Amino acid sequence: MSEIAIESAAARRESAGHRRRLSRETRLGWATILAFLVLWKLVHASGIFPPWAFPSPEQVLMAFVKTLRSGELLKNTWASVARQLVGVALAALVGIPLGIALGASRNARAALLPLCRLMYPIPGIAWIPLAILWFGIGFKSTVFVIFFSGIWPILFNTMTGVATLDGQYTDVARVYLAPRLFYVRRILIPGSLPYIITGIRLTYGVGWRVIVGAEMISSITGLGFMIDDARWQLRPDIMVAGMITIALIGWVMENWAFDWLERVTLERWGMKSIA
Amino acid sequence: MLEIRALSKRYAVDDGEILALADIDVEIDEGEFVCLLGPSGCGKSTLLKIVAGLIPPSDGVIRIARREVTAPGPDRAVVFQDYALFPWMTVADNVEFGLAARGVPSERRRAVSGELLRAVGLAEFAGKYPHHLSGGMKQRVSIARALAVDPVLLLMDEPFGALDAQTRFVMQRELLRVWRTYRKTVLFVTHSIEEALYLGDRVLVMTARPGRIKAAIAVPQERPRDIASLEFTRLRAHTLDLLSDEIAKSMAQEATAELTS
Numbered sequence: 001m002s003e004i005a006i007e008s009a010a011a012r013r014e015s016a017g018h019r020r021r022l023s024r025e026t027r028l029g030w031a032t033i034l035a036f037l038v039l040w041k042l043v044h045a046s047g048i049f050p051p052w053a054f055p056s057p058e059q060v061l062m063a064f065v066k067t068l069r070s071g072e073l074l075k076n077t078w079a080s081v082a083r084q085l086v087g088v089a090l091a092a093l094v095g096i097p098l099g100i101a102l103g104a105s106r107n108a109r110a111a112l113l114p115l116c117r118l119m120y121p122i123p124g125i126a127w128i129p130l131a132i133l134w135f136g137i138g139f140k141s142t143v144f145v146i147f148f149s150g151i152w153p154i155l156f157n158t159m160t161g162v163a164t165l166d167g168q169y170t171d172v173a174r175v176y177l178a179p180r181l182f183y184v185r186r187i188l189i190p191g192s193l194p195y196i197i198t199g200i201r202l203t204y205g206v207g208w209r210v211i212v213g214a215e216m217i218s219s220i221t222g223l224g225f226m227i228d229d230a231r232w233q234l235r236p237d238i239m240v241a242g243m244i245t246i247a248l249i250g251w252v253m254e255n256w257a258f259d260w261l262e263r264v265t266l267e268r269w270g271m272k273s274i275a
Numbered sequence: 276m277l278e279i280r281a282l283s284k285r286y287a288v289d290d291g292e293i294l295a296l297a298d299i300d301v302e303i304d305e306g307e308f309v310c311l312l313g314p315s316g317c318g319k320s321t322l323l324k325i326v327a328g329l330i331p332p333s334d335g336v337i338r339i340a341r342r343e344v345t346a347p348g349p350d351r352a353v354v355f356q357d358y359a360l361f362p363w364m365t366v367a368d369n370v371e372f373g374l375a376a377r378g379v380p381s382e383r384r385r386a387v388s389g390e391l392l393r394a395v396g397l398a399e400f401a402g403k404y405p406h407h408l409s410g411g412m413k414q415r416v417s418i419a420r421a422l423a424v425d426p427v428l429l430l431m432d433e434p435f436g437a438l439d440a441q442t443r444f445v446m447q448r449e450l451l452r453v454w455r456t457y458r459k460t461v462l463f464v465t466h467s468i469e470e471a472l473y474l475g476d477r478v479l480v481m482t483a484r485p486g487r488i489k490a491a492i493a494v495p496q497e498r499p500r501d502i503a504s505l506e507f508t509r510l511r512a513h514t515l516d517l518l519s520d521e522i523a524k525s526m527a528q529e530a531t532a533e534l535t536s
Contacts, residue, residue, distance in 0.1 A: 176377075268404065269362045269406065
């Protein structure tokens, strides 16, 4: 009894120490960001760059407030996020089943992989002119570009996950006479989930990085458009405000949404996520 | 019950073929507990997988209740060495896996898994995930999963090989208790002489590769067996005698393979 008590007290102490270390690391991270802001301010004050090309941190903050008040920032953010979510959802909807087929069937790999490997190196933005010809300017062409640049990570990751699934799981499925669809639903997909989640994470990252370029060329809304439009108005403060918005949304999704997804699945099951 | 006739297994390798199993003839009666004992690499697990229908034999036939079997079927269930539980399913869902695969409705499944988890002493773990369980507990779940589909033949592939000595002993006694309750025919693969003699009605001793049945040892002692008794010690010495040549051969094979690879 006393042994258990001592052990749990030690565990508590260690986890408390762990929390302290974490918060020290967090403080370090914030300190660097603060130092960066100070440096930015100093560079601005030094006058190396002309003021019409280099905004100060306060000017950017003011641009935030102004674009928020006018509704411009929210409208453009929503336009970008909606395209991003639809594009990523489409990439997952096509990429996951296709990845399962590629991972599970040697014939599917032989038939489709060469074409996939050829198309994969085409940068997302190279699709933009064609997308404009096909879909015009706006929502559809941007979604198309996100889809085509984002499908590869989810596709290849799902394929790897399925292909490297522990063969013993398949043996169990065969011994207990699992029908094909049941096997896919209850074993292949959850068993490949570490890869699938990492794939969606990468797809999301690629999409979010491509969307700005796409919107600069093929759109009259969205954060990319807002940044590009600010060029004509000679408003670098709005450009930077747009860039920071992109950074914040990307950071929230990549560090919170996907971490949450892993917590409620992989971590609960004691499985490891892949980096 | 189970009948294996003139079975052999060859594997194709780079420079020809390896004969893994040869001239296997085995008969097992209804309700019998038979252990397959052999040195590592003798093909005892391969034989078990062939009986399970997971690997096809090169020659020979397997009959269960006089019907030839060539693929997995509802009459057999397998307990694997490293449990092979699905980490993304709760303990109860793992136990119910075979029933769910057969489309058994969920209330019926819950009833079966509830009863079996009580039988293996894990009732309060039904909603937990496997990674919360110890090795011994995982193997109990795996045994419950096998019993859930009510097979006539239970195939066990070194199920306690990964457990520590104490847990292993507890699990052996538990298995005998469960076996008495559910009256299954069991084919149990092991490389431990004590385990084979403690559990089996009969112990089939296999040779080094190519695996053949070298001898069948009947164990007449009543259960629970006293492993310190004179009778048990004699039987163990006899079995070790039969096995030690094969172990030496198997080690020589492994050494050669190591040198030529």
